[in-house]
Amino acid sequence: MDAPHTHATDRSQLQLAARVVGIVFLLVGVLGFIPGITSNVDQLEFAGHNSDAMLLGIFEVSILHNIVHLLFGVAGLALSRTWSGARNFLIGGGAVYLLLWLYGLLIPHDSSANFVPVNTADNWLHFFLGLGMIGLGVALSRRRATSRV
Template structure:
């Protein structure tokens, strides 16, 4: 068994978590361009705080914001091919969203490259906590040593 499966031949939990998170980010990136799911599409800009589009009528989005979600989704799926890659995605993604949460707290809205509102800030904190929790709950991939257990003498 390699690092991509458990000793029972199942995918490592981190790989499943990475793939699931990647799929959700891909879905959110696509939904950000769909009328009705995203309100104010006629006011969507490529980047910046001027974008008036909101995913689900709550989360500020722009073309760049949606492209970041799509890229993040692709990265999650690509890195889910190995247990180590999945862990890198979950930890790295968690730290990225933690930094984005801090950015949203300190940056003046008029200086935003990516539109961020209060709902986005709370979502970024939730995503950071969730991705980091998944990384640590999934644990470090274990390798089978195929060493027999010996009884003590």
């Protein structure tokens, strides 16, 4: 008869969600540098509202913007290793994106204060990302996984 196995790599749904979100951020960060997926890559600025590069032709990006996506992705992967890290990444990261949404609403897009840069499409993406990340973090952490396979 086979003995029951425990897997040290078992992940909760919360951890899996954080890992998937991290992978998506990494992918978006990389895609922001690829011509064809990002239009006007030759006009990619380090930061500021003068960057005319557009991810998928919709979202204004800069080198800084892409680096932030890459760093968020790395953070998501690293924090998804633990239950509490995954929860903190999703809820805390979601809060950061809601703050970025507010920033985008309050700062004129052609202002020198618009260093990220953001446009209207970015603003609404940040809003839904923030709500989605917080929603995942809250919903999936309601019942902490206590059983092991």
